[in-house]
Amino acid sequence: MIRKLTAAAVGLALASSAVFAASHGGGPFDAAIKARQAHMQLYAHNLGILGGMAKGAMDYNADLATVAATNLATLATLNQMTYWPEGSDSFDNENTAALPKIWDNFPDVAKKGQALAEATAAMQAAAGNGLDALRAAIGPVGEACGACHKAYRKPKE
């Protein structure tokens, strides 16, 4: 279902990106780039809480872990079609590390997004069940993040 929705969304995003960009000020893709970076920021914030507990930097708290994990899983269900218009890549925009090959590999990008949705849903189910359960669930989440970053994000210089 998510894959089907993503494929449909991509078509829409390509069709609407120009008019969408025209309705916003600044660079043509600034609004989209800021939106996806904000989305990543919210992933990082909520995952940071779970990671802090996993490595013992903060005390395990079942309620707080569940809140962070539920936010993470919910964020992974948002539809990002308007965040990734074609042309909003690191070749043509200084303010992004998103490699152009994202737009040549949408089936793989969607697959990696689906992997993140599954890993965060598993974390949502596990986070309140004790520190060991949280620790067991965090590896797949980090792997899902890393798989997409490794393939599609320009390395830092």
Place this chain on the structure above:
Amino acid sequence: MIRKLTAAAVGLALASSAVFAASHGGGPFDAAIKARQAHMQLYAHNLGILGGMAKGAMDYNADLATVAATNLATLATLNQMTYWPEGSDSFDNENTAALPKIWDNFPDVAKKGQALAEATAAMQAAAGNGLDALRAAIGPVGEACGACHKAYRKPKE
């Protein structure tokens, strides 16, 4: 239910904010402030699409409107407890306009959050039903945003 959860979340946030801040670099509340600003950015991005259609700056598209409205309504359900630790106000932090009285008026803040959740849920139901339905639903969303900003955000100088 949302109010009850918010009240419980506030207690947790107060208890965990110090250890949470200690686990992040920079100013003690930088991570929380960045997170809530990212959240606002995502509200603005998705509402901007609906607003663009409402005022005729972009063509009405039922699918795109539904995507943006669903994102908006889903974002309004996220638990923001870790985004608003006590002390992360505009008196003690240059990088936020959040007035200290937020932390003295949590029942009212929660009520305003609930109003936003209801207005965005109504928008989610309406957005795909034509431009008139979208236009009718956007006023209450803007009012819910504005009610909280007017009461709790430092005016721009």
